[in-house]
Amino acid sequence: MNYLIMRKNDPITAAQFSEDGTMIRYAGQILHPEPAPLQSRISSGWLRDWWKTRSIPISQGKISEMLQKKGLLGPEDFLVRNLGLSLTDYYWIKPAVSDLTWEDVNLFDNSFRNNLLTNQLEADDTPGFTPNSSLQGQLEKTWAIAENDDRILIKGNRDNLSAESINEVIASELHHRQGYANYTPYSLIHIKEKSYDYGCYSRMFTSQQAELVSVYAVVTSEKQLDDQSSYEHFIAVCGRHGMDTAQLRMDLEYQIMTDFILSNRDRHLSNISILRDADTLEFLRMAPIYDNGKSLFVGAEVPSSEKGMLSIRTQSFASSELKLLSYVTDRSLVDISKLPSPDYIREMYQLDSQADPERTERIVKGYERKVALFEAFQHGEDLKNRVTSGYM
Numbered sequence: 001m002n003y004l005i006m007r008k009n010d011p012i013t014a015a016q017f018s019e020d021g022t023m024i025r026y027a028g029q030i031l032h033p034e035p036a037p038l039q040s041r042i043s044s045g046w047l048r049d050w051w052k053t054r055s056i057p058i059s060q061g062k063i064s065e066m067l068q069k070k071g072l073l074g075p076e077d078f079l080v081r082n083l084g085l086s087l088t089d090y091y092w093i094k095p096a097v098s099d100l101t102w103e104d105v106n107l108f109d110n111s112f113r114n115n116l117l118t119n120q121l122e123a124d125d126t127p128g129f130t131p132n133s134s135l136q137g138q139l140e141k142t143w144a145i146a147e148n149d150d151r152i153l154i155k156g157n158r159d160n161l162s163a164e165s166i167n168e169v170i171a172s173e174l175h176h177r178q179g180y181a182n183y184t185p186y187s188l189i190h191i192k193e194k195s196y197d198y199g200c201y202s203r204m205f206t207s208q209q210a211e212l213v214s215v216y217a218v219v220t221s222e223k224q225l226d227d228q229s230s231y232e233h234f235i236a237v238c239g240r241h242g243m244d245t246a247q248l249r250m251d252l253e254y255q256i257m258t259d260f261i262l263s264n265r266d267r268h269l270s271n272i273s274i275l276r277d278a279d280t281l282e283f284l285r286m287a288p289i290y291d292n293g294k295s296l297f298v299g300a301e302v303p304s305s306e307k308g309m310l311s312i313r314t315q316s317f318a319s320s321e322l323k324l325l326s327y328v329t330d331r332s333l334v335d336i337s338k339l340p341s342p343d344y345i346r347e348m349y350q351l352d353s354q355a356d357p358e359r360t361e362r363i364v365k366g367y368e369r370k371v372a373l374f375e376a377f378q379h380g381e382d383l384k385n386r387v388t389s390g391y392m
Contacts (some may be wrong), residue, residue: 001080003093005047008102008278013047015093021076023051034281037091039217047084053088055079061140061156063287068149076135082133087143087151088212091279092369107131107143108151114144123269126229136270139164139293144201151204155293157196162188162352164293165200170340170348174327177338188351197352205288206275212287213276214268230269231317231327238274238372241283251286252293258265259295259314261339261374262287263366266294268315296345302362309369310387322384331378385390 002018005012005026010049012035015026026047030036037050055075058064063075073077084093085107085378094100102110112128131143140156157164168186175183184205188198206212215234224233231252239245259267273287303309311320318324342364351359377383 001094003080004096005013005084006092006094007032008090008106010035011094012036012091012303012365014096015047015051017076017080019054019077019092020073021078021080023048023076037217037219038213038276039286045328051079051084052076054084054091055134059138060135078133082129082131082189084134085129085131086134087131088134088206089152090208090211092168103130104129104187106208108206111145111345112143114142133256137291142334152201153204154191154199154201156191156194156199157293158299160195161355162196162198163296163298163349163355164351165198167262167293167295167298168200168202170345171258171264171289173340174262175260175289177340178258178335180339182286182288184288187291197354202290205290209278210275210284211278212273213283214270215274218274219269229317229328236316238283241276241281243283244284248286250333253328253330254329255289257331257334257374258289259316259326260321260377261334261370262292262366263293263297263312263370264292264295265300265312265314265321267289269317272316275340296363297366302366306369306373307387309366309373310383322387325377325383331380334374334378336375339371 001016001017001274003017010032010034013027013030016024018024023034027129031111038046039046040048056063057256058067067074067078069080072081073203080093083105084091085105086092087107090102090106092102093104102337105296107129135141135143142154144154146152155165155168165186165188168189172183172185172187182301183203186200186202187200188196191199218237219230219234222233222237224230228236235245235248235252238248255267255272258264266372271291273290273335275284275287276282277284297303303312312321314321315318317327345367346360346364349355373383
């Protein structure tokens, strides 16, 4: 199967795919290297790697079951059949003998199919493509079109509890109370046929003018200096692409501190992104904060000691919350008087009819302890001293 890899209506290169959707080879010459996917090109197979990671993870929700029912050979087969289309950027594959254009196929403007959160599969003859073949992450989710034609992302949970969806709403409330505008608002939603009470949804924040580029893509797009952290390397690369680095530092520091308060341990480098101008390729700003579901001790025991609270591991620019806090230079960016109250956290968790009341109370107490620790940090204390001294 021969295709052109496209960015909107501009060809990037030619590529050949196997029956299961794997990219076999691509032309050695990249026709337009500047708008090509932004990521490491050190490896000769960088474009094949990009394609593979673009496909939906087989471990997401019930993807494996869906692929089997549809007779698809794997995630990359699913991706090819939907032309690699996404709602976060403008890359797609065009059959070599086709006269299709971006205007014909893009899913920002054209209707699309969605079938990932229900047991009812749409018929193969349903018109249009789906952006779900390129939807990333382990949590079950689906793109959908709301009644007002808005593109929305609906997310579920990993088990019968609604905790991850509730955490997204709690994080939204925190940023709203802080008066911080650059976040993704989430709302709760009932999803048919699911064992949990609530999922959640958010509106698309990309557009035909601004695309999403992950921090991972940014930091791997240029060689990092030996004596430079990935955090500083990211800021430096963004600066070279036109971003206001002072504002970028403020956004990163605010996110680090609010993640600490919420014990969000999953801020990996694909859960932080920037927005890039569709035409000039200039980096515009940090993308709105998104993906907060793994906050408030989801899937883990609530630490029973202060030392435990200060030993939470993270997937991010650093391997622990305390190391991340060391990047903060302005501790005043978060107003502690405007944080959600413990009662609000409790009330949100009580919306879940299947939540364990005792665990809810442990979560609330854990949140209170993190707020108290943050207050100490904000007053200038080095929290590492509490760990090394055995402070309880």
